[in-house]
Amino acid sequence: MQKPFPKAWGKYAFVSDDDQQWHPLIDHSADVAACCEALLRQPLINRRMATLAGLDELQPALIARLSVLAFLHDIGKANRGFQYKVLPCSKSPRAGHVRELYWLFNPLDALSSQAYEALRMGEIASWFGDAAGYALLIAAISHHGAPWKSDDEAGVRSWWCADDHYDPMQTLRDMGDHLAPWFPDAFQPCTSFEAPSAFQHAFAGLVMLADWLGSDRGLFPYSEPDDGDRMIFARKKAVQALHAIGLDHGVRPSSSLGFDDLFSFPPNALQKAVEQLELAPLLIMESETGSGKTEAALWYFKRLFEAGKVDGLYFALPTRAAATQLHDRVRKMVSRLFPPDHRPATVLAVPGYFKVDDIEGRPLPGFNVLWDDDPDKRNPRFWAAENPKRYLAARIAVGTIDQVLISSLMVKHAHLRSTALMRHLLVVDEVHASDPYMNRLLEAVLDHHLGAGGYALLMSATLGTAMKARLLGGARAEMPSPLDAIKTPYPLLTVRGSDSSQSVAIGGKPSQKTVNIELSPHMEEPEMVASRALAAARAGAKILVVRNTVNAAVATQQALESLCQNDPHPPLFRCENVVSLHHGRFAREDRKILDACVEKQIGRERPDGGLIIIGTQTLEQSLDIDADLLISDLCPMDILLQRLGRLHRHKRDHRPAGFETARAIILHPGERDLSPGQRGLGRYGLGGYVYPDLRAIEATLRLLEQHECLQIPAMNRELVERATHPALVDALADELGPVWKQHGQDLAGQISGKKNSATSVIIRLHEPFRETQFPGKEERITTRLGAQDRLVDWGEGITPPHGPFGAPAHHLVLPAYLCGGIAPDAIAAIEQADGTGVRFRLGGAHFTYDRWGLRKED
Template identity: 45%
Template sequence: MKIFPWGKLQCQPDGSIATHSLIDHMTDVAAVMHHLLSLPAIQRALHQAAGRPLTGVDRARLAVLAFLHDIGKANTGFQGRYWRDAKQRPPGWASPCGHGPQGWGLFVDALNGLPWPRRIIAGLPLEAMDGWGDACLNLLHASISHHGRPVQSEGSEPLWRPVQHAGEVIYDPAQAVHAMGQAIQAQYPQAFDSSAPELPDSSAFAHLFAGLVQLADWLGSDTRPGFFPYTQPEEIRSKTVLAIAQHALTAIGLVVGDTATRQQSTHADFAQAFGVPTPRPMQAAMADDGLGSVVVLEAETGSGKTEAALWRFLHLWRAGRVDGLYFALPTRVAATQLYERVQKFVQRTWKNTLPVVVRALPGYAAADGQGYEALPGFQVLWHDEPQDEEAERRWAAESPKRYLAAPIAVGTVDQALLGALQLKHAHLRHAMLARSLLVIDEVHASDAYMTRLTEHLLRAHVACGGQALLLSATLGAVARTRYLSIGARGQPTPPTLAQAQALAYPAISHRGAGGPQLQAVEGNPRQKTVHWETLDCIDEPDRIAALAVEAAARGARVLVVRNTVPAAIATLQAVEALATAQEVDCLFRMNGVSTLHHSRFSRQDRPLLDAEVQAQIGKERSPRPGGAGLVVVGTQTLEQSLDIDADLLITDLCPMDVLLQRLGRLHRHAREQRPGGCEQARAWVLTPAGHDLTPLLQRQRHGLGPMRLKAQPMGGVYLDLRALEATRRLIDAAPTRGIPAENRALVELATHGEALDAIARDRGEAWVRFGKEVDGLRNATGTMANLHALAFDRPFGDLFPKEQGGIGSRLGAADRLVTFAEPLPEGPFGPRVEQLALRHHLAPHNLGADAQPEDVQSLAGSEGPGFTFRLGDMRYRYSRFGIERLPSH
């Protein structure tokens, strides 16, 4: 009795076990890899990383190395896993174990001179492979590490001993490896051409290859109809696998036609794509072939940057310079908003077969506008129950690790940043992103950790021939200089404050042949004069409510933006009390319930709130009964992605770049008539008593200044009081400002290092010390980002710490997701609540990554619409105010 090694197995409904030959599975993965290497976008990325074009011999050799990814499965411990019940396992088989470290251990121990692994790998054509160059072993390590992170060597000679039964050898790992050696020589004879040059010996090349192997293994393990089912009797897999690989890669959207096909399948008309007569000059400029690989587009809110980004993607895609798009947004809500717009763009632009558009949001993913439910065994059930061919297109949407393999995906910036961190499956994300135009929306320089990670991501992306477009309403000169230096040698010298102020705005910046270039463009031709004034009542919700209700009584749509949720709730309560007393019907309601807008609402309610805000205070707002206006109260969520057109803005003090975002919601659209007192764009900016920020040096209030917690680094919402003081002074310095004409100067005068240092010196020694503390913290968080980042210029095996718990795309503790059991509790606005995101500082200390239904205890006695529940030792209420933690008792 001879036993042949299995690579995959599956329990059947009748209790039997189906197996897929190990050799055949390795053949599947190698075929996917070989076909991947023929795709122009992948070839371009590898060419850039290698410093030379790949030859046919290179591709065959890389397919061989991908074939060997599962060599470790030949060990008897892994093969013994066939018998899941230890009592049924025959004698002679090693205890169940894995295969990655065990496979790599074969080669490490052989290099270290141990005799036993030489017997196992003697069946491989090692002498010929030695001629592939020094890179071969490192690339093999990358291949064997296909489960998402570099494996460490675990050599164990007993795992590789033959298994005997009744005096006969029934399984010998060395024979299995010998069969592998025969298969690779038969399937890829070109790989063993001794006259060919050595494989590229570049760290960036090895990292890229690692990601491609992870993709090839994942796809080559997919047994859905039409992909890689288990080998049928009499089937010779090597003869059928090429057609299977071709079909699978085409089905998921990785195989894209040549430029002629692309141009024939799409419209090249801006009006067709976006439903407007002509592009603005800023948008038309995105089709310039002279733009570099990293482009920065700065233009005011509402100027059409999204359309400009999509137009650039279409231009690059039709020219064959990219195969995909990843549109990265700062928040999940912003991504959800944009997803529908991108779908409409695709529907208008593609003539027949549309590329799939993925909403790349874990727990809220979608493709073609459809969601799904996760099933056991990595399967999914799409809500629209598509046919097999239709479901295949959505392959990338079925797992967050695969999002970036989608032809077009919209998600948060985190998904892209995860490809630049020392985290599992980072290489897969990195390799798939290399095919695409990466668009990062709302880039800013206020977060040192994410800014440094973004720079690192862009360096790796550009090094693989990727294209990137960064969008910003206003980007400081220092950050822009660093972004435009990507791909260049040496440290860039940022412009002085005077030079930065003089730069054009709106503008397109990129790195051309002669270095960084900035050219003025026209964005939204409509200019507005903003009348602004500081009001020192940030601690007085009653005074804030009086301003808002008075304007609303005249018919104004008033937007009140507070920096923190408690302040927003207190303001809404003051507005409700005053509106009731004065009999002014100006409350923002959702399904008849008075409420506000912030991030602490359920995933079911938040999109409804977004839509209702836009309906009541957006561009196409309808008249309100009785002629009264409206007061919408919320937090920073109101300044991002929502198309809001307020008659009056009341906002807490915030950094100038953020304030300009909020001002973009004021008089956003042209109207023939505004309510009395709101004919001009007017904003009240709320400050502490006496307009004095000095008390905030030691204690944060309303999101302004530092939070100082024991044994933790200084943190805060808007930490740098120097930037806040600079913003306050700029408001007081002139009662009106031209927007966007003065945007550039305003941002530089409130963010440039020279301006911040001058503020600190003017305010005294305590401010100077504080400035040094903030700068030191910024440098420290930048250093932390460098430590967490995946070093693509270092050898593959040197990476990844043993503990990855502190590594993330954003610095700080992560939020927790609370999932409720059936029957779902009814939320304050009617729809039942499936999940709530619980901010980390509100979550119980003993809560793990997420809270499952069994962790949640429903409680009686909620006041008004909504419900209360217990989680761990904490009590919570979910009501029209969002989720709140209740006092313990």
């Protein structure tokens, strides 16, 4: 609709001096209320919300009453300061519309009484009880992502008083007059509903989602004068929008589709066991790397979806690279599972990437995205992929665990994420106990998700019983004894129902792999490591070298290249014909290229011939790697087993002579004493910030000294428990003496501190929403303790330089420990870019990014 407008506006778009478009506040409020109503009418969302409310279902009257509150979400826009801010000639102060509500909720002010009467707040309060009704209204007006904060300094009282041109109270009266005609069920006799705190928080997320939908002009075009009743239009569009995006209940796939049809191979013992399981809220799947846990999880999703237990899937991975790798596998499953006319989009939920199915997108100004399938048309199927805060609104999404953990944190739109997640099967891959901070966040997510009646599946090859007990029973869970833990079967499925947990051992005879172990005291000698790898590669083997730190990986790569100077055909890893290595300090675009090259050269369909790939922990997760020989730094046993999973991963009829049996060379410091504070820890990150629990590393080394060969997975359970069980590592510290005991006490303090840090930033869902306040500086709250990495900003209008493999380096991440002394708003200044990399200045520091990755210059 064009200016001038005769009544309050809710949305406004300035196109040009002659084209200024606006959308009435009442009509926008109708759009959002219709979306909220449509969401609450979805069977599974209704069920989840009802569970939080302690009800069997939300009846039509309660849905209507909650929709009334959603209709009132933008009442703050009625203030005169907000209405006049689009008028250039106006001398009135400009205002926002959320904090400014203070004057309407001040019980000592006459304005509050006028607003109370205009909006029929007396009746609304009687629907819920005064306390719950106020909390739900606060939840609705907090639709911008953070809980509303009453602040009398946010504006002036006169914003709510009439002048010669505009009367805010008349706008509120107009809104109040629409309540009964548009929501008649709300005003019918009905028992008052005292909304529990968890329900209030979930409702806040629902209104945030409804507001985002109702504010999308592509879904809800602005009104025109002759449109008629907006609510009739809005309700129709809301149903269409939910269906197009994938937020409705959806079409259930045919149950006649078998496992073989979905994955093109018959199920193994693990997958058969999952097929026969009774559907339960929480399933923990423990099995070795490469045993088909991913396909088993997807099959479990199919069963849950067909049964109407879930409406979608979020598959959470530990890293961006892992998510990118898995996305295509999930997309192929979805293409077989759903008929073409009802096939949901498979979203890659990784910030900086815009991908739905096999279609790529590019960001445009104004938070828009240009999609490759049809640049001239915006497809609502891509809606959830266009902003990270909307990822969990997708029916099918594959992304990082961070996107899930954010839903528990005191950051903007966390409630939206949490409420959208409730309808999904949440699958978390690579669950282990190495990070107390992230594990505490995951426990909070699971507590709310399962408490709402949701479903979750956790997968791990190396899950210790201590962490498993907490996931099943919370912080007060009973810890199994070391003997009981070691005797626990492996592989294993554990289901947690509403009252108890049950374990199911996997039958059959899982494929066993014998790994010969060689201990090498050359962890600090990259030349020796490179020499061993080169000798094996010259014999035709594929070698995987995994170092604990980037510095160690780079030093080993440099030593290897030096040894190969005179070799006409050196067995060096090349990416796009550029010699390189694999670690986390490459641009996002280059990591995608690196991952693809690694899998092509040392994956399932690898070519013949010797090859050496050197990298860090980025090689141990999710990549489909099949090495003939592993050379690895010493690390905790659960991590080492992950690395061993990349050794002889696939069955082959022929391997190079001398490598028919899997073999791993484990590097450790030349000094056997690993006591805390000893130089024997090595300059390449054996302890300290990489793997801080030296007790677990000492226990791992002792186990390797006792076993010249390992039987995988038969020994997995015993190896992990003997190296990680709290009682056993404490006993080891007692045996080793006071220095080690003090180390254990220091670690316990650090772990407690990390858990407390996590707890301090978790949303307190047991508290009423009206008492919830977020910190003022949310940028300090992260999903990983101390994770203050930052994106390098090349500056507006600057063409991103090309990285070493030919792709533009749009997204270059600077690790937090390299950011010291650099201003938060610093813009990178490119000093040199030659197509093989870039040298740039950020603040007063100089950096180089090339085939070695990103590094800070001295």
